[in-house]
Amino acid sequence: MEVPYTVKPRLDTGLYNSKLGIWLFLASEVMLFGALFSSYILLRAAAPSWYAGPDVLNVPIGTLNTLILIISSVTILLSWTSIRLNDLKKYKLYMGATIFLGALFLFIKVYFEYLPKIDHGHIPSENNFYATYYTITGLHAIHIIGGLIVNLYFLGPGLKMYNKEPERFCNRIETAGLYWHFVDIVWIFLFPTIYLLPGS
Amino acid sequence: MSNSKNIKEEINQYIKIFIALGVLTVITVGIAYIEVGKMWIAVLLAMIVATMKGTLVAGFFMHLFHEKKIIYLFLGITLVLLCALFFITFGSVYNQVGEIEQGVIESTSSYIH
Numbered sequence: 001m002e003v004p005y006t007v008k009p010r011l012d013t014g015l016y017n018s019k020l021g022i023w024l025f026l027a028s029e030v031m032l033f034g035a036l037f038s039s040y041i042l043l044r045a046a047a048p049s050w051y052a053g054p055d056v057l058n059v060p061i062g063t064l065n066t067l068i069l070i071i072s073s074v075t076i077l078l079s080w081t082s083i084r085l086n087d088l089k090k091y092k093l094y095m096g097a098t099i100f101l102g103a104l105f106l107f108i109k110v111y112f113e114y115l116p117k118i119d120h121g122h123i124p125s126e127n128n129f130y131a132t133y134y135t136i137t138g139l140h141a142i143h144i145i146g147g148l149i150v151n152l153y154f155l156g157p158g159l160k161m162y163n164k165e166p167e168r169f170c171n172r173i174e175t176a177g178l179y180w181h182f183v184d185i186v187w188i189f190l191f192p193t194i195y196l197l198p199g200s
Numbered sequence: 201m202s203n204s205k206n207i208k209e210e211i212n213q214y215i216k217i218f219i220a221l222g223v224l225t226v227i228t229v230g231i232a233y234i235e236v237g238k239m240w241i242a243v244l245l246a247m248i249v250a251t252m253k254g255t256l257v258a259g260f261f262m263h264l265f266h267e268k269k270i271i272y273l274f275l276g277i278t279l280v281l282l283c284a285l286f287f288i289t290f291g292s293v294y295n296q297v298g299e300i301e302q303g304v305i306e307s308t309s310s311y312i313h
Contacts, residue, residue: 072216
């Protein structure tokens with residue numbers, strides 16, 4: 001059975017189905033991260049004292065990771081524009097760069113942040129600061145892993161679709177890009193909240 | 201597929217937004233090291249810059265400035281629900297902090313050992 005409206009937009013919504021679907025999914029993700037941020041506010045407000053982010057977290061590393069995610073947002077856009085121009089070579093280059101940058105983000109996060117902290121005994125059960133730090137950044141990292149799996153699929157086996165249905169493939173890349181940008185936006189709010197706010 | 205001239209213009213726009221995001225990231229980190237005295241000012245400044253960055257990504261990278269009405273409807277409903285969630289949280293925080301100050305309950309955090 002053929003899935004309808006994968007290329008042409010539906011008359012009632014004006015959108016192809018997967019675009020509507022990804023926006024609905026992202027709306028649910030807003031509520032998920034919103035719940036975590038509100039939990040952070042509640043825990044922090046009730047705490048007698050709270051670490052200053054820059055005193056215990058690695059701000060240069062966090063800043064580097066912010067820039068890496070922003071660059072990866074641009075590279076996934078360039079992969080989408082390349083496929084719209086039928087330039088498969090550049091599509092592969094930019095999608096490969098996006099995957100590399102996402103993996104680099106995770107490597108830096110784990111190797112330069114999580115592992116040294118765990119080595120020093122700073123684990124989630126230590127206090128509410130570390131519990132919220134690991135929960136929120138960990139969930140964000142899981143979202144990066146999810147995005148990497150999807151992007152890897154579109155660089156590998158999923159690329160077959162381009163030969164038969166190029167416009168449908170193009171729409172898939174746009175949808176994957178929307179998800180990736182959302183993950184970037186979450187980090188944009190997460191970074192100053194966790195890493196940069198002063199202590200109390 | 202779209203017109204190649206339009207796509208090249210799009211790419212130029214993406215590069216400009218990328219530069220703006222880089223500058224705003226530097227500003228985000230820079231203001232964190234300025235002594236502003238009160239916590240609420242630090243939070244406000246951080247959230248203003250983060251909102252500017254988020255708006256650029258959503259508006260230009262996710263093309264939200266030129267989307268269909270139904271997406272605005274979905275996101276509008278989400279925003280209302282998110283505001284309700286934060287409103288409930290702030291109400292709870294207000295009660296909790298008040299009760300801690302009055303000694304009705306103890307602080308819930310096990311932060312300092």
